[in-house]
Amino acid sequence: MTPLRWGLLGTARINRSLVPALRASPRNELAAVASRDAARADAYAREWGIPRSFGGYDELLADRDVDVVYNPLPNGLHAEWTVRAARAGKHVLCEKPLAIAVEQVDAVAEAARAAGVVVAEGLMYRHNALTREVKAIVDRGTLGELRLVRGCFTFPFTRERDVRLDPALGGGSLWDLGVYPIGYARLMIGAEPVEAHGMQTLGPSGVDLAFAGQLRFPAGVVLQCDTGFRAAFRREVEIVGSEAALLVPNPFKPGPSEPLHVTRGDERETITVAGSEQLYLGEVEDMADAVLLGRPPAVSLDDSRGTVAAIVALLRSAREGRPVELA
Ligand SMILES: NC(=O)c1ccc[n+]([C@@H]2O[C@H](COP(=O)([O-])OP(=O)(O)OC[C@H]3O[C@@H](n4cnc5c(N)ncnc54)[C@H](OP(=O)(O)O)[C@@H]3O)[C@@H](O)[C@H]2O)c1
Incomplete structure (x- = not known):
């Protein structure tokens, strides 16, 4: 089988996680990189041993020898360049969040449908054994009826200039990190939220540096x-049922072996789940399954749309200081 030839749209830091996964997968290979700056693309290609480089994203999209585009651009550019890539006939693995407006997700879905290409959001934890085990525990009813999910992702962010602080590029902690607890909870609950309450602390550039949200589900x-970008490092999910509670200490970036804790009354059981050595391998294999074997990607565009809709509602609630209903 001829491997899928991937092109990187930009020299983003996150590429460092994807490139080793592409190299570990026999069905995928890294063929090209583009940058807004030709010299940067060139230097990057030499540093990472990438065969071709382009001094512009459109040039990479015009290359017939690229099958799949990885889109790790700033959040506010995800939808625009995913649509452009789809129109150029490329399959796209797009970084999270897929878009920063529901209408943008719909435009991506329409472009993918019209071009007959696969587009999926890169959510590495969705392809991991730990996530599958948590979902199985919830679906088996081990916790009883679901009551509450708690999820957080915060870290002290020290860079003074970054795409995450730029309101014009979809900055803010909720767009950057909210996809994790919100997407995780939607997966576990198996439904879409009906009401959003949000509260935010804005920084000098106008993006939220801290966000606290509540979503009511059916x-x-x-x-x-x-x-948040100003609090200590925390990344955790707790799923509370009528009979037991499940703590997932490392839900979003699981390593090769992760504990899960089930608390029932005074008893606490720890389950150890074996994961993958290569966290990002799952999403590139998933693209290969989708493109080469015609399987639906693990993260559907509808799924991504649900998370974007929830984030939009939370931000609106925080801005307007009132609860917001979701359609
Ligand atoms: N899944 C994960 O684990 C994970 C982790 C971190 C980040 N991410 C996601 O990956 C994406 C990139 O994050 P990152 O931290 O890697 O960002 P980054 O290092 O700042 O890279 C963003 C890239 O976008 C390109 N770009 C195009 N227009 C730009 C503009 N106006 N300003 C700045 N850069 C621009 C630049 O490439 P050129 O200059 O070469 O054109 C730049 O290298 C984000 O969407 C983020 O949410 C995902």
């Missing part, structure tokens, strides 16, 4: 989540 299940 049957009274609630997600409480917080994200």
Whole structure:
């Protein structure tokens, strides 16, 4: 089988996680990189041993020898360049969040449908054994009826200039990190939220540096989540049922072996789950399954749309200081 030839749209830091995964996968290979700056593309290609480089994203999209584009651009550019790539006939693995407006997700879906290409959001934890085990525990009813999910992702962010602080590029902690607890909770609950309450602390550039949100789901299940660039490092999910609670200490970037803790009354059971050595391998293999074997990607565009809709509602709630209903 001829491997899929990938092109990187930009020299983003996150490429460092994807490139080793592409190299570990026999069905994928790294063929090209583009940068807004030709010299940067050139230097990057030499540093990473990438065969071709382009001094512009459109040039990479015009290259017939690229099958799949990886889009790690700033959040506010995800939808625009994913649509452009799809129109150029490329399959796209797009970094999270897929877009920063529901209408943008719809435009991506329409472009993918019209061009007959696969587009998926890169959510590495979705392809991991730990996530599958948590979902199985929830679906088996081990916790009883679901009542509450708590999820957080915060870290002290020290860079003074970064795409995450730029409101014009979809900056802010909720767009950067909210996809994790919100997407995780939607997966575990298996439903879409109906109401959003948000509260934010804005920084000097106008983006949220801290966000606390609550989403109400059908049957009274609630997600409480917080994200932030100014708090200590925390990354955790707790899923609370009518009979037991499950703590997932490392849900989003699981390593090769991760504990899960189930608390029932005074008893606490720890389950150890074996994961993958290569966290990002799952998403590139998933693209290969989708493109080469015609399987639906693990993260559908509808799924990505649900997370974007929830984030948009939370931000609106925080801005307007009132709860916001979701359609
Ligand atoms: N899945 C994960 O684990 C994970 C982790 C971190 C980040 N991410 C996601 O990956 C994406 C990139 O994050 P990052 O931290 O890697 O960002 P980054 O290092 O700042 O890279 C962003 C790249 O976008 C290009 N770019 C195009 N227009 C730009 C503009 N106006 N300003 C700045 N850069 C521009 C630049 O490439 P050129 O200059 O070469 O054109 C730049 O290298 C984000 O969407 C983020 O949410 C995902």
